[in-house]
Amino acid sequence: MRLSSGKILHAIGLTAVILFTLFPFYWMVSASFKTQSDILASPPVWLFAPTLDHYREIFADSKVLGAVGNSLIIATATTALAVMLGAPAAFALARYEFRGKSDLWFWFISNRMKSPIVLALPVYILALQLKMLDTHLVLILIYLTFNLPIVVWICTDQFKSIPPDLEQAARLDGADQFTIFRKIYLPLGAPGIAVSAIFSFIFSWNELLYALVLTRRDVQTAPVVATSFMSGYELPWGKIMATGTVIVLPVTIFALIVSRHMVRGLTMGATK
Amino acid sequence: MTFLQLDTIKKTFGEMSVIKGVNISASKGEFVVFVGPSGCGKSTLLRMIAGLEDVSSGRLSIDGKEVTYEEPAKREVSMVFQSYALYPHMSVFENMAFGLRMAKLPEDEIKRRVGEAARILQIEALLERKPRALSGGQRQRVAIGRSIVRNPKIFLFDEPLSNLDAELRSQMRVEIAKLHRKLGATMVYVTHDQVEAMTLADRIVVLRAGLVEQIGSPTQLYDHPANTFVAGFIGSPKMNFLTAKVASADASGLRLDHPGFEGGTLSLAHGSAAKVRPGDTLTVGLRPEHLDVAATKPLLRLTADFTENLGGSTQIYARTGDETVIILANGRPDLPPGGAITAGIDPRHIYLFTPDGLAL
Numbered sequence: 001m002r003l004s005s006g007k008i009l010h011a012i013g014l015t016a017v018i019l020f021t022l023f024p025f026y027w028m029v030s031a032s033f034k035t036q037s038d039i040l041a042s043p044p045v046w047l048f049a050p051t052l053d054h055y056r057e058i059f060a061d062s063k064v065l066g067a068v069g070n071s072l073i074i075a076t077a078t079t080a081l082a083v084m085l086g087a088p089a090a091f092a093l094a095r096y097e098f099r100g101k102s103d104l105w106f107w108f109i110s111n112r113m114k115s116p117i118v119l120a121l122p123v124y125i126l127a128l129q130l131k132m133l134d135t136h137l138v139l140i141l142i143y144l145t146f147n148l149p150i151v152v153w154i155c156t157d158q159f160k161s162i163p164p165d166l167e168q169a170a171r172l173d174g175a176d177q178f179t180i181f182r183k184i185y186l187p188l189g190a191p192g193i194a195v196s197a198i199f200s201f202i203f204s205w206n207e208l209l210y211a212l213v214l215t216r217r218d219v220q221t222a223p224v225v226a227t228s229f230m231s232g233y234e235l236p237w238g239k240i241m242a243t244g245t246v247i248v249l250p251v252t253i254f255a256l257i258v259s260r261h262m263v264r265g266l267t268m269g270a271t272k
Numbered sequence: 273m274t275f276l277q278l279d280t281i282k283k284t285f286g287e288m289s290v291i292k293g294v295n296i297s298a299s300k301g302e303f304v305v306f307v308g309p310s311g312c313g314k315s316t317l318l319r320m321i322a323g324l325e326d327v328s329s330g331r332l333s334i335d336g337k338e339v340t341y342e343e344p345a346k347r348e349v350s351m352v353f354q355s356y357a358l359y360p361h362m363s364v365f366e367n368m369a370f371g372l373r374m375a376k377l378p379e380d381e382i383k384r385r386v387g388e389a390a391r392i393l394q395i396e397a398l399l400e401r402k403p404r405a406l407s408g409g410q411r412q413r414v415a416i417g418r419s420i421v422r423n424p425k426i427f428l429f430d431e432p433l434s435n436l437d438a439e440l441r442s443q444m445r446v447e448i449a450k451l452h453r454k455l456g457a458t459m460v461y462v463t464h465d466q467v468e469a470m471t472l473a474d475r476i477v478v479l480r481a482g483l484v485e486q487i488g489s490p491t492q493l494y495d496h497p498a499n500t501f502v503a504g505f506i507g508s509p510k511m512n513f514l515t516a517k518v519a520s521a522d523a524s525g526l527r528l529d530h531p532g533f534e535g536g537t538l539s540l541a542h543g544s545a546a547k548v549r550p551g552d553t554l555t556v557g558l559r560p561e562h563l564d565v566a567a568t569k570p571l572l573r574l575t576a577d578f579t580e581n582l583g584g585s586t587q588i589y590a591r592t593g594d595e596t597v598i599i600l601a602n603g604r605p606d607l608p609p610g611g612a613i614t615a616g617i618d619p620r621h622i623y624l625f626t627p628d629g630l631a632l
Contacts, residue, residue, distance in 0.1 A: 166357050169357040171345065172322060172351050184359060
């Protein structure tokens, strides 16, 4: 096999991108196994004697396990609601013409255009007045506003790629709209629905800003707990990094397993 | 007795009128073919019968019951789509059973009906497969099977053969004809292929730009086309048209002048000869297969341009002035390009049309 210069450049570019994205990840994982002095050493220490102390410490801390539990509840509930509400909405957007459809569609996308921090304070005040601070529900609702557009967006695209003839054949076969949705669109749109559910779960699992603003003690999520180890006098990097690794590991493994579908989801509708 | 009745059916999309008032009726068991060039509205018309497209105005009835605004499923029609529209995630059995399940038939009845249809279409061995594991012809059978099981009042076919290759197409054409004979069902079939129309139809409806040009049996349409459009559309290769001047006309017949005619003139007896006057122009229609290059009494004097050897026959492209005449000749006559040829025709096979295209 001959390597063209284009291919070599391509490989160099890809390597650079991989290094750029994986390095912080490496830094986090390696730091979680270093002692505090190795972490703070300058120049950085590349070879070190690994320690499991930080992991022992965080697993002894009931706060961390509780936070992982909170994250699980919130991410799962958000994802379930986003798919249950988003898929039917996507069906309507993909197959029906109605007044205000394009405005609605744009509104869904525009939700993703604003920077989340813009709304952090108003949302905080709203939650305060509704006495919803530090509840699972407030995070589920706020994450839903971020995830619903993604679910609708991906599912609409997926549903649009289903030939309309199928729906018409089903109508002639005597199926009503709900049956068509359930028996034709849901099974055929499953890849898109799965991808949007994965995105939704990962987003809710990783989100820090709103979780930090809207929770106090009872429903702190895992990322919040990781940052809460920072105090005025101490920066226990090892512990923070170990917590970070514990948080990221399940979704990473999950994402690797379904990566084939995720690539399909990201390029959905792009070709054909 | 009229089984399917379309009464001044119209369809508009916004400002655009695609079906401009169509009247068609079909009796029970009849095989009706809608034929016409693309964009003539034939598929829209079929979809209106199915209920997939709203009727803008007019009245549609099936088996004596008005169904103009009825839900598709309640019309008891079934449709075979051009794309087959099989449900990709269901097995062949489930595809065929879907409509029966919607109708909440008992499981053993579903099994019986699907089995019966599979037997008729010889797809029993494929029942467990998914559509993607089938060839084009097999998918076509499954699509037909799906419409058979529901025992519909009318079968609708929307260009069902156009996705198949030529050989399979003619094979399926024969099978659809056999199926029609076996089931004795009313079928409405849309195609742009006049060969399919001629071979399958009891009655052909020729459509153009949202209007019916002519309705009749294949033989009627071939022998007595109502206008130049139908004359050109039915028959392959298409009919030759020459524009001739009327030299004289009386009750006994007329004389037409055209430089391509032998001696520059053609005398012809015609029942409607009295309707034309000397000096009028008429379009003379001659079918390629009726022209005979070996005729002893030639009608046309032409210049051979080009020949296509079709094996058993030869398609000759000839010229007179700037008009082209196509002749379908038996065997392989030796005609050098640029050479003069003559062609004769039985006078019964000469068609005459007025300048606005209507048959004289």
